[in-house]
Amino acid sequence: MKKILIIEDDLSIAELERDYLEIAGFSVDIALDGRRGLESIKKNDFQLILLDLMLPEINGLDLCAQIRRIKDIPILMVTAKNDDLDKVKAFGLGADDYIVKPFSPRELVARVQAHITRYERWNQKNEPDDMIQIRELSIQRASRKVYIGDKEVFLTVREFDLLVFLAIHPNIVFSKEDLFERIWGLDAMGDTATVTVHVKKIREKVESDPAHPQFIETVWGAGYRFRG
Structure with missing residues (x-):
């Protein structure tokens, strides 16, 4: 079962995301601040991270940069901020997608599935001399x-x-x-x-x-x- 980490300080939103993802067949962990999210990433193998932009302890942009130093997995930013500058910053730090609240839970699940599928396709083993x-x-x-x-x-x-x-x-x-x-x-x-x-x-x-x-x-x- 593929495992996803939600880093979100609003528990009600995190639980909604978790419920829809679990219905779709994913295993989901939740971290309510950036520091606990980073600790969980270091200890576990996740296939994708849903990362809120505005977090206590470590904000989403700083956390995205730190994750990219240690993990090569899809990162989807989930945020209420719809500013183009924030999007450019997020993509520049290694985010793979940017989802603006409020969003459709079904769309969120579709994006998660698409990113994991694409990531796995690109990571399929090739010939040694490729x-x-x-x-x-x-x-x-x-x-x-x-x-x-x-x-x-x-x-x-x-x-x-x-x-x-x-x-x-x-x-x-x-x-x-x-x-x-x-x-x-x-x-x-x-x-x-x-x-x-x-x-x-x-x-x-x-x-x-x-x-x-x-x-x-x-x-x-x-x-x-x-x-x-």
Whole structure:
């Protein structure tokens, strides 16, 4: 049974989310503040985290950043704040989705199922030699590791997925809408601005000069292209 952690300081909301997720066949734990949530993540194996933005002890954005240092699993932000800047910050710190309260519990369950399915699909074991090598950039798909020369760089789930997709389709221009649909698979449930944020983060990690990228190029007015 797949296990989910809800980090939410409003117990009534957390229990509602838990009830719907348990009906859908998930095992669910609840943490009522950021610190207890982080402790639970360190001690348990979860397949997905539902993370409130406004939390006591450790706020949602700070907690998202800390989780990303230790876990490579989907993180769905659940919050009453519908500000674009908060969304950009959340995606930049490694969140995979952003759900605004009030929301439909059925939609929440659908998003959870979609993210777990997509994550598992990308994590299916490949052949041992399934590696992409472009100049000094090495991508090991089976182990989901990325190297620049001999130095390993650490990417979030979606950063890795986006980099791999572009790398296996070199010299092809993809619009932000195309990339969002192909990588997130939730074209009706999100914002293509997250693609821009993720490309920026990838460049910061793999490019020697992010302002003049050698791997992921911006094609103005069209989208992005990976230089093969």
